[in-house]
Amino acid sequence: MSTEVLDGLTIHEFSVPATLESEGGDDFAEMVAMRNQVESEILGTDDFSATPKELLPFFLDRFNPKRLFLARMDGRIVGRGVYEWQPEESATAAFIEVQVAQNMRRRGIGTSLLRVLEGAAAADGLRVIQSWSSHLPAVSDDVLEPPTGFGAIERNSAAARFAQSHGYTLEQVDRISRIDLPVDPALLAAKRADAAAHAPGYDIVQWEGRCPEEWLSDMAHLHQRMSTDAPMAAIEFAEEDWDEARVRNLDDMNMGGGRLNLSSAARHLESDQLVGFTEISLPEQEGRPASQWDTLVLKEHRGHRLGMLLKVANLELLQRVSPVTPRVTTYNAEENRPMLDVNEAVGFVPTAYEAAWKKTA
Numbered sequence: 118m119s120t121e122v123l124d125g126l127t128i129h130e131f132s133v134p135a136t137l138e139s140e141g142g143d144d145f146a147e148m149v150a151m152r153n154q155v156e157s158e159i160l161g162t163d164d165f166s167a168t169p170k171e172l173l174p175f176f177l178d179r180f181n182p183k184r185l186f187l188a189r190m191d192g193r194i195v196g197r198g199v200y201e202w203q204p205e206e207s208a209t210a211a212f213i214e215v216q217v218a219q220n221m222r223r224r225g226i227g228t229s230l231l232r233v234l235e236g237a238a239a240a241d242g243l244r245v246i247q248s249w250s251s252h253l254p255a256v257s258d259d260v261l262e263p264p265t266g267f268g269a270i271e272r273n274s275a276a277a278r279f280a281q282s283h284g285y286t287l288e289q290v291d292r293i294s295r296i297d298l299p300v301d302p303a304l305l306a307a308k309r310a311d312a313a314a315h316a317p318g319y320d321i322v323q324w325e326g327r328c329p330e331e332w333l334s335d336m337a338h339l340h341q342r343m344s345t346d347a348p349m350a351a352i353e354f355a356e357e358d359w360d361e362a363r364v365r366n367l368d369d370m371n372m373g374g375g376r377l378n379l380s381s382a383a384r385h386l387e388s389d390q391l392v393g394f395t396e397i398s399l400p401e402q403e404g405r406p407a408s409q410w411d412t413l414v415l416k417e418h419r420g421h422r423l424g425m426l427l428k429v430a431n432l433e434l435l436q437r438v439s440p441v442t443p444r445v446t447t448y449n450a451e452e453n454r455p456m457l458d459v460n461e462a463v464g465f466v467p468t469a470y471e472a473a474w475k476k477t478a
């Protein structure tokens with residue numbers, strides 16, 4: 118069903134196709150192209166573009182269900198709203214994205230999409246709504262700072278004006294960083310040797326692609342901890358339920374999108390258990406950047422430089438597997454000093470920021 122909300126503009130819920138070849142596959146690809154264009158225009162790079170093939174499995178993810186709403190003008194997709202929720206019983210929040218094509222802004226399309234998404238949250242009984250927006254580093258002094266005291270964004274940006282005019286408050290700022298490859302192998306070797314000297318009770322295990330059977334249960338535990346242990350400021354995120362099937366589902370989504378996950382994990386020798394991990398996701402097209410995804414060391418095992426050991430080991434693995442990859446990008450909470458320290462020490466530099474917004478109905 119679609120409703121005409123403004124002159125010539127319709128918003129309708131889009132039924133995500135099972136494959137790109139199915140009916141709706143072309144529309145899905147058009148939606149992804151619009152998303153990529155909006156992000157590239159803001160950040161001045163297509164480093165954060167995704168292909169339809171990569172995104173489709175995540176829109177069909179049963180562990181992170183999503184609904185997609187498309188705004189069309191004369192049949193063309195000019196905006197999108199993504200509504201996501203956690204299936205866990207303790208979940209309190211909906212996660213949304215609103216994007217409008219540059220040449221169609223300030224006509225109320227963003228507001229119309231937002232109303233639809235907020236309506237979906239209300240219908241689901243979710244009182245908290247959270248969203249993220251991308252920003253280049255602020256150039257003026259007129260900035261907005263989150264209550265954490267870390268990071269800032271331009272107060273006059275479209276996203277900040279839009280979010281605030283609709284009652285959302287800035288809760289957290291993430292730093293987006295990049296490292297150009299190759300990293301000097303001598304630097305990595307020196308950092309590895311230094312970190313390893315502080316971690317005598319551990320070794321590093323690595324794999325490419327699907328998680329080996331023997332580590333499935335440990336990885337489920339680590340992913341579950343990741344959902345609670347990363348700094349989230351006042352952003353509400355329910356503890357995720359992870360089991361072996363969910364780890365396999367993640368493997369399937371990555372592989373379905375043509376991405377190769379490179380994993381390094383820290384094994385505690387005494388217990389023979391994995392107590393930390395880090396993942397770099399490699400796209401199938403040469404020349405595109407890799408993405409640094411999760412990194413975690415369990416609280417009980419911190420203080421042994423495992424964070425550094427893991428990061429270095431995985432960068433070394435990346436440089437062996439894909440010497441043509443030009444760079445790696447990553448997101449970290451601006452207040453996450455321990456993780457930023459590790460990243461900065463190997464050569465990551467800040468390039469942009471991501472603002473986390475929250476509204477409580």
Ligand SMILES: CC(C)(COP(=O)(O)OP(=O)(O)OC[C@H]1O[C@@H](n2cnc3c(N)ncnc32)[C@H](O)[C@@H]1OP(=O)(O)O)[C@@H](O)C(=O)NCCC(=O)NCCS
Nearest residue numbers: 215216217222223224225226227228250275276278279282
């Ligand atoms: C933010 C975004 C969705 C707004 O879409 P839009 O269709 O232009 O939004 P609307 O026309 O409904 O604007 C509603 C109000 O937001 C504020 N606003 C939106 N863009 C603004 C801008 N560039 N400058 C100042 N205020 C702005 C205004 O108060 C506006 O009302 P007004 O036009 O009557 O003054 C769009 O700029 C976009 O896609 N940006 C990139 C993605 C993004 O950052 N999403 C938001 C995540 S929170």
